[in-house]
Amino acid sequence: MINNANLLSEGGFQKTEVERRRTFGIISHPDAGKTTLTEKLLLFGGAINMAGQVKARKGGRQATSDWMAIEQERGISVTSSVMKFDYRGCEINLLDTPGHQDFSEDTYRVLTAVDSAVMVIDCVKGVETQTRKLMEVCRMRNTPILTFINKLDREGMPPLDILAHIEENLQIECAPLSWPIGIGKRFKGTYNLYRKELNLFTPGQERLTNEMLTVSDLADPLLDELLGRQADELREDLALLEGATNPFDLDDYLKGSQTPVFFGSAINNFGVREMLDTFIDIAPGPLPRPTTTRIVSPMEEAFSGFVFKIQANMNPAHRDRIAFLRICSGRFQRGMRVRHHRLGKDILISNPIIFMAQDRAIVEEAWPGDIIGILNHGTIKIGDTFSEKEPLKFTGIPNFAPEHFRRVHLKSHLKSKQLQKGLAQLAEEGAVQLFRPVRGGEFILGAVGALQFDVTVERLKVEYGVDAHYETLDYTISRWVSCEDKKRLAAFEKANRSNLALDAEGNLNYLAVSEWKLKRVIEEWSGIVFLKTRDHQ
Numbered sequence: 331m332i333n334n335a336n337l338l339s340e341g342g343f344q345k346t347e348v349e350r351r352r353t354f355g356i357i358s359h360p361d362a363g364k365t366t367l368t369e370k371l372l373l374f375g376g377a378i379n380m381a382g383q384v385k386a387r388k389g390g391r392q393a394t395s396d397w398m399a400i401e402q403e404r405g406i407s408v409t410s411s412v413m414k415f416d417y418r419g420c421e422i423n424l425l426d427t428p429g430h431q432d433f434s435e436d437t438y439r440v441l442t443a444v445d446s447a448v449m450v451i452d453c454v455k456g457v458e459t460q461t462r463k464l465m466e467v468c469r470m471r472n473t474p475i476l477t478f479i480n481k482l483d484r485e486g487m488p489p490l491d492i493l494a495h496i497e498e499n500l501q502i503e504c505a506p507l508s509w510p511i512g513i514g515k516r517f518k519g520t521y522n523l524y525r526k527e528l529n530l531f532t533p534g535q536e537r538l539t540n541e542m543l544t545v546s547d548l549a550d551p552l553l554d555e556l557l558g559r560q561a562d563e564l565r566e567d568l569a570l571l572e573g574a575t576n577p578f579d580l581d582d583y584l585k586g587s588q589t590p591v592f593f594g595s596a597i598n599n600f601g602v603r604e605m606l607d608t609f610i611d612i613a614p615g616p617l618p619r620p621t622t623t624r625i626v627s628p629m630e631e632a633f634s635g636f637v638f639k640i641q642a643n644m645n646p647a648h649r650d651r652i653a654f655l656r657i658c659s660g661r662f663q664r665g666m667r668v669r670h671h672r673l674g675k676d677i678l679i680s681n682p683i684i685f686m687a688q689d690r691a692i693v694e695e696a697w698p699g700d701i702i703g704i705l706n707h708g709t710i711k712i713g714d715t716f717s718e719k720e721p722l723k724f725t726g727i728p729n730f731a732p733e734h735f736r737r738v739h740l741k742s743h744l745k746s747k748q749l750q751k752g753l754a755q756l757a758e759e760g761a762v763q764l765f766r767p768v769r770g771g772e773f774i775l776g777a778v779g780a781l782q783f784d785v786t787v788e789r790l791k792v793e794y795g796v797d798a799h800y801e802t803l804d805y806t807i808s809r810w811v812s813c814e815d816k817k818r819l820a821a822f823e824k825a826n827r828s829n830l831a832l833d834a835e836g837n838l839n840y841l842a843v844s845e846w847k848l849k850r851v852i853e854e855w856s857g858i859v860f861l862k863t864r865d866h867q
C-alpha cells in the first residue's frame with residue numbers, strides 16, 4: 331500500500347523530474363548488436379559525438395577500464411556501467427548489461443534496478459540462450475520490454491516467422507509497430523503501422539535523421555513509385571498482419587505480457603530513432619518499489635534507494651569500492667545524511683558520483699530513476715537500503731543461483747586466513763558466490779559467468795597476496811533449500827550431505843550435476859523448497 335501522506339502535491343517539481351526519467355537496460359545475446367545500438371542511442375542523446383566510442387570501450391581501449399590486467403589481456407570490459415543521456419526532454423539512464431564472457435550475476439542484477447528493457451534480437455539467429463536467461467529475470471518483475479529486431483540488411487528469417495519464434499521461445503505476445511519491406515538484399519525500409527509512415531533505407535548511409543513519408547492510404551501510387559514490385563508485397567503483408575498479429579496494447583506492454591516490436595539495422599542507424607521515439611512515449615518512468623513493509627512511490631518526498639551493484643575501485647592500490655544505488659523516491663542532494671538500515675547507522679554522502687556516457691562526475695542532485703555511485707570501504711553490501719528516516723528494506727534484489735562451480739585450492743596453506751578474507755570480500759561485491767561444503771573441505775566458488783573465476787583468482791593475487799588455483803567441479807546447478815518441517819529438512823540433509831553447502835550468509839544450498847538429477851531430488855523430497863533466487867538479507 332502506498333503511503334499517501336508522504337506524497338508530494340500533484341504537479342510539483344518532483345513530479346516533473348520523475349516523469350521525465352526513463353531507466354532501462356538492453357537484453358540480448360552477444361553479437362546481436364547491443365553495443366552498436368547503445369552507440370546510436372548515445373549519438374541521438376548527444377552523449378557521444380562520434381561513432382566508435384562505445385566500441386572502443388568494449389574493446390577495452392579506454393583508460394578507465396584497464397585497472398585489471400586480465401581485462402587488458404582479454405580486451406573486454408569486466409565491469410558494467412551506467413550511461414546517462416538526454417533525449418526530447420527526457421533524462422535517460424541506460425544501464426549496461428555485460429554480455430560476452432563477462433556475463434555475470436551483475437548482468438542479472440542490473441535488471442532489478444531498471445523500469446523497462448529493450449530486447450535486441452538478431453533476425454538471422456533469432457532467440458539465443460542469454461536472451462532467454464535475461465528474459466526470465468525480466469519476468470520476475472514483469473518488466474516491460476520493447477523489442478528491436480536487428481540486422482534486417484542480412485538474409486534473416488521472414489518477419490512473421492521471427493515474431494512466431496519469439497512468442498514461442500519467450501512466451502510473450504508480439505505486437506509489431508513497424509513492418510519491414512523485404513529483408514537482406516531486398517530490404518527497402520520499414521512501414522510504421524501506427525504513424526502510417528514510410529521510412530526508406532539506403533544501405534551504407536548512416537543518418538541521424540530519417541526522412542519519413544506519410545502514406546496513409548496504402549493504395550497511393552507513390553508506394554509503387556518508390557518500392558516497385560515490393561509495394562504490392564507490402565500491401566499483402568499488411569493485409570495478412572491484421573489477422574495474424576496482435577494490436578499494440580499499452581497496458582499489456584506495461585504488464586510485461588506484450589512486447590511492441592520494431593525492425594531495423596543498428597549499424598546503418600536504421601529504425602533506431604523510430605524505436606527511441608516510441609520508447610520515450612510508452613516506456614514507464616520510475617515505478618513504485620516494494621519493501622518488506624510497504625510500497626514506496628517515486629513521488630514521496632523522503633529520499634530512499636537500494637544498492638544493486640558493487641564495483642571495486644579502478645585503482646587496485648585502494649580497497650574502496652563504488653556502490654551503485656538506484657534512487658526510488660525523493661530528491662537526493664550532495665552532502666545528505668542518510669540511514670544505512672542494515673547497519674543502523676547514518677552516513678554522510680559527500681561525494682556521490684553520477685555516471686555519464688564516458689565520464690563520471692560529482693553529482694549535486696539526483697531523482698528517482700537515477701543511479702548514483704557511493705564510495706565505501708566494504709561496509710555496503712548488495713541489497714542494502716538507504717533512506718532519510720523511515721526504516722525500509724527494498725525487496726527483489728536477489729542472489730541468482732550460479733551455473734559454474736570451482737573448488738579453490740591454496741598454493742600455501744599459510745595464507746588460508748587471507749584467502750578467507752579475500753573471498754568473503756570479493757563475494758560481497760556479488761560477482762562470485764562463496765560456498766562452504768557441509769562435509770567440510772575447501773571453499774567452492776559459484777558464478778553465473780565463468781570469467782568471474784579468472785577475475786577472482788587474479789584479484790586474490792593482486793589485492794590479497796594469495797596464490798590460489800581451481801579444481802573444476804561437475805555441478806551446473808544450485809538451489810537454495812528450505813523446509814518448514816525441521817525434521818524433514820534434517821532427513822534431507824542427512825541423505826544429501828555430499829551435495830550440500832552453505833553460502834556466505836549460512837543458507838543451505840543443494841548442488842546438482844544436471845537438471846535431470848535436480849528434478850529427481852525434487853520429486854523424491856516433496857515438502858522441501860528449492861529456490862533459484864534468494865533475496866539479500
Ligand code: G4P
Binds near residue numbers: 358480596
Ligand atoms: P553486441 O554488443 O550485442 O555483442 O553486438 P555488437 O554491437 O558488437 O555487434 C556485433 C556485430 O554485429 C558487429 O560486427 C556489428 O558491426 C554487427 N552489427 C550490428 N548491427 C548490425 C546490423 O544492423 N547489420 C549488420 N549486418 N551487422 C550489424 P563485428 O564484425 O563483430 O564487429 P565490427 O568489426 O563491426 O566492430
